[in-house]
Amino acid sequence: xxxxxxxxxxxxxxxxxxxxxxxxxxxxxxxxxxxxxxxxxxxxxxxxxxxxxxxxxxxxxxxxxxxxxxxxxxxxxxxxxxxxxxxxxxxxxxxxxxxxxxxxxxxxxxxxxxxxxxxxxxxxxxxxxxxxxxxxxxxxxxxxxxxxxxxxxxxxxxxxxxxxxxxxxxxxxxxxxxxxxxxxxxxxxxxxxxxxxxxxxxxxxxxxxxxxxxxxxxxxxxxxxxxxxxxxxxxxxxxxxx
Amino acid sequence: xxxxxxxxxxxxxxxxxxxxxxxxxxxxxxxxxxxxxxxxxxxxxxxxxxxxxxxxxxxxxxxxxxxxxxxxxxxxxxxxxxxxxxxxxxxxxxxxxxxxxxxxxxxxxxxxxxxxxxxxxxxxxxxxxxxxxxxxxxxxxxxxxxxxxxxxxxxxxxxxxxxxxxxxxxxxxxxxxxxxxxxxxxxxxxxxxxxxxxxxxxxxxxxxxxxxxxxxxxxxxxxxxxxxxxxxxxxxxxxxxxxxxxxxxxxxxxxxxxxxxxxxxxxxxxxxxxxxxxxxxxxxxxxxxxxxxxxxxxxxxxxxxxxxxxxxxxxxxxxxxxxxxxxxxxxxxxxxxxxxxxxxxxxxxxxxx
Numbered sequence: 212x213x214x215x216x217x218x219x220x221x222x223x224x225x226x227x228x229x230x231x232x233x234x235x236x237x238x239x240x241x242x243x244x245x246x247x248x249x250x251x252x253x254x255x256x257x258x259x260x261x262x263x264x265x266x267x268x269x270x271x272x273x274x275x276x277x278x279x280x281x282x283x284x285x286x287x288x289x290x291x292x293x294x295x296x297x298x299x300x301x302x303x304x305x306x307x308x309x310x311x312x313x314x315x316x317x318x319x320x321x322x323x324x325x326x327x328x329x330x331x332x333x334x335x336x337x338x339x340x341x342x343x344x345x346x347x348x349x350x351x352x353x354x355x356x357x358x359x360x361x362x363x364x365x366x367x368x369x370x371x372x373x374x375x376x377x378x379x380x381x382x383x384x385x386x387x388x389x390x391x392x393x394x395x396x397x398x399x400x401x402x403x404x405x406x407x408x409x410x411x412x413x414x415x416x417x418x419x420x421x422x423x424x425x426x427x428x429x430x431x432x433x434x435x436x437x438x439x440x441x442x443x444x445x446x447x448x449x450x451x452x453x
Numbered sequence: 454x455x456x457x458x459x460x461x462x463x464x465x466x467x468x469x470x471x472x473x474x475x476x477x478x479x480x481x482x483x484x485x486x487x488x489x490x491x492x493x494x495x496x497x498x499x500x501x502x503x504x505x506x507x508x509x510x511x512x513x514x515x516x517x518x519x520x521x522x523x524x525x526x527x528x529x530x531x532x533x534x535x536x537x538x539x540x541x542x543x544x545x546x547x548x549x550x551x552x553x554x555x556x557x558x559x560x561x562x563x564x565x566x567x568x569x570x571x572x573x574x575x576x577x578x579x580x581x582x583x584x585x586x587x588x589x590x591x592x593x594x595x596x597x598x599x600x601x602x603x604x605x606x607x608x609x610x611x612x613x614x615x616x617x618x619x620x621x622x623x624x625x626x627x628x629x630x631x632x633x634x635x636x637x638x639x640x641x642x643x644x645x646x647x648x649x650x651x652x653x654x655x656x657x658x659x660x661x662x663x664x665x666x667x668x669x670x671x672x673x674x675x676x677x678x679x680x681x682x683x684x685x686x687x688x689x690x691x692x693x694x695x696x697x698x699x700x701x702x703x704x705x706x707x708x709x710x711x712x713x714x715x716x717x718x719x720x721x722x723x724x725x726x727x728x729x730x731x732x733x734x735x736x737x738x739x740x741x742x743x744x745x746x747x748x749x750x751x752x753x754x755x756x757x758x759x760x761x762x763x764x765x766x767x768x769x770x771x772x773x774x775x776x777x778x779x780x781x782x783x784x785x786x787x788x789x790x791x792x793x794x795x796x797x798x799x800x801x802x803x804x805x806x
Contacts, residue, residue, distance in 0.1 A: 348750075
């Protein structure tokens with residue numbers, strides 16, 4: 212899949228795991244990539260990987276839940292590339308590991324989960340929106356989870372934040388109808404990532420999917436073929452290009 | 454985008470102070486700074502090597518507007534010696550037949566005000582200041598008094614090409630024309646095409662590259678951006694024309710996989726004005742004040758030849774928008790400075806693709 216030369220994608224939480232795989236996928240499709248994470252070392256490593264393959268990449272250390280960090284992140288991206296075509300809210304946390312049942316959840320842990328997984332993506336979307344409205348086009352993808360669809364034991368906290376994010380996705384999509392800005396949710400599936408390992412401490416997760424194998428739907432939504440899609444939810448492992 | 458992002462200094466010795474021909478060199482031996490948008494790669498070539506970057510089926514879009522001697526020396530009714538530089542004019546067809554024009558005045562210290570009278574050629578031609586253009590620095594609206602001859606004729610008699618301080622000597626109007634200029638009407642040369650020789654154009658056509666000719670009569674160029682955010686700047690209107698033949702040539706090339714190579718920011722702004730969302734170019738004429746800033750999604754252009762621009766100009770803003778990466782442009786310009794490229798209308802060129 213190829214994207215327009217001047218397509219700019221901003222991916223939060225993209226130094227590792229799914230976010231990093233998405234940065235590679237978008238770079239391979241020809242887009243300019245803004246990567247972001249809180250930790251500088253891992254972010255720099257990913258930046259170097261992308262640059263080595265000839266991608267135009269901007270790496271910004273920022274916490275994608277903090278308004279001042281978000282403002283800085285968006286400003287840097289706009290100063291360099293002039294626009295943001297795609298925002299992928301990929302940054303997120305699992306919460307305490309091992310995962311507590313709801314009966315044992317500490318209020319501050321719950322608040323932290325919602326801040327990272329639900330409120331952060333809302334704040335990021337609010338911040339890119341003026342630019343996308345000016346462009347009269349834009350794509351926002353919220354990374355959700357099947358734990359946001361089904362009430363699995365031990366997944367109530369994390370699942371609730373992702374269920375909320377799915378609803379938020381639909382609300383954004385409805386509120387932005389007719390503006391050219393589209394908002395969709397993608398469940399990437401169970402992936403071989405650090406976060407997934409945290410969810411199953413000590414267990415062998417080598418049978419889970421490589422995050423590099425689930426990126427197609429994320430890129431497809433930014434191509435002309437996916438340009439009319441909004442308010443939808445996709446399961447990445449089952450995606451086949453129409 | 455902050456205006457500061459477009460701030461850099463071109464060393465004095467890199468301001469092209471005379472036409473290349475005056476140094477015994479060919480126009481098409483100007484240097485060519487090639488910027489690849491996808492990879493950010495930069496190459497240093499000569500203009501005649503542009504053929505290496507063109508493919509059969511592409512279309513090269515030229516602005517065939519010719520330069521007029523738009524600078525009129527004169528005096529004001531309060532005794533100031535001034536030079537009036539005519540920019541765009543208000544008339545229905547862009548041919549300058551109307552009496553109301555826009556103009557800037559030199560020296561910068563001249564005190565201009567509404568209803569001030571102006572006299573040129575010892576009173577043979579007179580005009581009155583109407584008003585300052587709102588939101589556009591330096592630009593005034595003036596009205597020539599009725600005369601038995603068209604303004605064009607007066608310009609031929611009393612005018613001289615607009616010239617800047619970095620060019621010490623006076624050069625005739627021919628030096629301020631592209632070799633393919635055909636329709637007079639520009640205050641300043643659409644200079645991106647200055648390096649084309651007739652032979653080079655012939656070679657390009659021989660490769661199976663189409664040439665499409667449009668018109669945009671340029672106004673004066675030295676109206677700097679003064680707003681803190683470049684997007685807040687306002688551009689004045691310029692008259693353009695895209696003939697049905699030009700539109701067809703461009704659309705045919707695009708439809709068959711060819712690229713649209715705009716020679717200059719003027720064909721770029723013209724085509725982006727008349728193109729629809731699908732990039733189809735429609736014939737038409739009128740006034741455009743289209744200001745292209747970073748983030749703009751280009752509909753009709755695939756490659757851009759343009760000069761090396763000064764900081765704080767709308768032309769650099771456009772080039773940066775097309776490059777899609779302010780850092781790449783800055784890097785390329787830094788290399789150009791290190792390698793001794795020349796700036797301004799008699800200077801070197803860049804190709805962004």
